[in-house]
Amino acid sequence: MDAEHAGTGAPAGTGQIVLAATPIGNMGDATVRLIDLLQHADVIAAEDTRRLHRLVSALKISTSGRIMSYHEHNEQARTPELLELVRGGATLLMVTDAGMPSVSDPGYRLVEAAAAEGIAVTTAPGPSAVLTALALSGLPTDRFCFEGFLPRKSGERSARLSELAHEQRTMVFFEAPHRLEPMLRALDTAFGPERPAAVARELTKLHEQVLRGPLRELLEWAEASEVRGEIAVVVGGAGEAEPEAPEDHVGAVNDLIAQGSRLKDAVASVASDARISKRELYSAVLAARGSTPQQPS
Secondary structure, three states: OOHHHHOOOOOOOOOEEEEEOEOOOOHHHOOHHHHHHHHHOOEEEEOOHHHHHHHHHHOOOOOOOEEEEOOOOOHHHHHHHHHHHHHOOOEEEEEOOOEOOOOOOOOHHHHHHHHHHOOEEEEEOOOOHHHHHHHHHOOOOOOEEEEEEOOOOHHHHHHHHHHHOOOOOEEEEEEOHHHHHHHHHHHHHHHOOOOEEEEEEOOOOOOOEEEEEEHHHHHHHHHHOOOOOOEEEEEOOOOOOOOOOHHHHHHHHHHHHHOOOOHHHHHHHHHHHHOOOHHHHHHHHHHHHOOOOOOOO
16 A cells, blocks of 8 residues: 555555544545545454454445454454554454444554654544543533443442542543443542433444433433443542631641640641631631631731
8 A cells, every 4th residue: 555545644665554433323424535445454453353344345335454353352362463464564444343343342452562662653533432522421521431340240340439529520431231320329428419420332333322411310211221232431530629617627726626735836837737717727727716816926
């Protein structure tokens, strides 16, 4: 395949890797560039060769290059083999079952190894379940993070969600339909029933569905429904914590005084730890005692 087909400006004969996004549902989302790459790439590394053949058939095209499987069970062993082909001048097209390679799919190890050797890597961008779900969620999109699949074991899942409980960015998760209910229950427990969220299923497909609402409502829907299809869950971030008032720390000052500290020293210690005004905390302590606020000496 020459540089024109690659679309990267690389000299003809120079091997390279192209990560290409494939449709996540609607075949009409296949880009002209993806079709060209499928037809002309020297080698196509596919997560599932059967899915690749179905894609090619649906697009009514044919491939001319060598097709090789590349998935989570063989990527460690196959990566050196693929890199050797690229070193020899081949253009390698990397595709997964749907969406962008390396995003919760195979591809990361290949890019990591290629980058370490200075081998050219580029993309043919296109459909993304992460961005599609985010855009349709109705939740803030200015700052977000992708968390992929949560751990299957309840203990590990709870620990992960505990780490995310105060995350202020919108979060995007993937989940299998048969695990959606326990996942939403875990989210409800960790983030609270009123946290806004959205469940997006079968994106860009005939039966696309996006449900928006508090986590508890989405959990109740999942409990009452037979959920099918590919699932993305988008959860609103935690709100900013209310600034702490000096009055919230009066008890800590009194505890130090009870342990033998002087009022002035106790106020200084607590104010420093809480990063609040020493003057305001001193006044709050005196107000709680019913005394007239005075300046600490």
